[in-house]
Amino acid sequence: MKKILFFLAGKTATQAEIDAFQELLDGQFTVQVRNGEDNATFSNNLEQCDFVAGTVPTEYGAIPVWNPAAELPEGVATVNNTANVSVRNNAAGDPHNAQAVVSGNTLVGVNLGSTVAMVDQSDTVSVRNGAGADPHNATALVTNGVLSGVNLAATVAMVDNSDSLPLQNSAGTAKGNVTATVAAGAVSNVRTPATAAIVTNNEALTVPVTGTYTTTATVTVANGVITGIALS
Numbered sequence: 001m002k003k004i005l006f007f008l009a010g011k012t013a014t015q016a017e018i019d020a021f022q023e024l025l026d027g028q029f030t031v032q033v034r035n036g037e038d039n040a041t042f043s044n045n046l047e048q049c050d051f052v053a054g055t056v057p058t059e060y061g062a063i064p065v066w067n068p069a070a071e072l073p074e075g076v077a078t079v080n081n082t083a084n085v086s087v088r089n090n091a092a093g094d095p096h097n098a099q100a101v102v103s104g105n106t107l108v109g110v111n112l113g114s115t116v117a118m119v120d121q122s123d124t125v126s127v128r129n130g131a132g133a134d135p136h137n138a139t140a141l142v143t144n145g146v147l148s149g150v151n152l153a154a155t156v157a158m159v160d161n162s163d164s165l166p167l168q169n170s171a172g173t174a175k176g177n178v179t180a181t182v183a184a185g186a187v188s189n190v191r192t193p194a195t196a197a198i199v200t201n202n203e204a205l206t207v208p209v210t211g212t213y214t215t216t217a218t219v220t221v222a223n224g225v226i227t228g229i230a231l232s
Helices: 015-022
Strands: 004-007 031-036 051-054 084-087 096-101 106-112 124-127 136-143 146-152 166-168 176-185 186-191 210-212 217-222 225-231
Touching: 004 015, 015 051, 015 210, 124 146
Parallel strands: 004 031, 004 051, 210 225
Antiparallel strands: 084 096, 096 106, 124 136, 136 146, 166 176, 176 186, 217 225
16 A cells, blocks of 8 residues: 655644645555654655655655645546536446535535436336326336336226227126227227217117017117117
């Protein structure tokens, strides 16, 4: 591990010297403090070190002064407070600028912009319609650092305009399909085909009835309306 000698101007460190010394304590170097009023040459022998800092005696003029930007070891970088840092996913893709937050001499985090969010696998995400209404919770799916989708609960479905949906009566008997109409993010109605009609209990029909009833009543439907009944 490389060694830095930090020289005080006098016997007692000033607050500025304390602050400067603390900036060197990053665990990458051995840092030792020397009294600037003592004999700097140790009986004409300079103390062995790799860098010097502080109020450097003239005798140490040939030893490089510590410069964190120029002398950092491989793989180490300095980051100033509020510096822009590129934040990427684990595939080194989808970069977003973030702002470094440095407290004292410690990088405590990076802050993304207010319009950028981090989503973890299985996070709960609110899914809403095009009008920002009808929210439903969904579970986020993250693969290789990318949000690949969100899964709605098994009891919630998405319906597109013109989707075909199965039609059943109250007993669960299939009665063909209906077509969904979606507007402003909401299902506004579902429509039966032109050859199907909806009849309610006690509904009075004014339609021509032909034939004599024996066992069957055959209904004719046009444009979604019963137009006639043939008995047989």
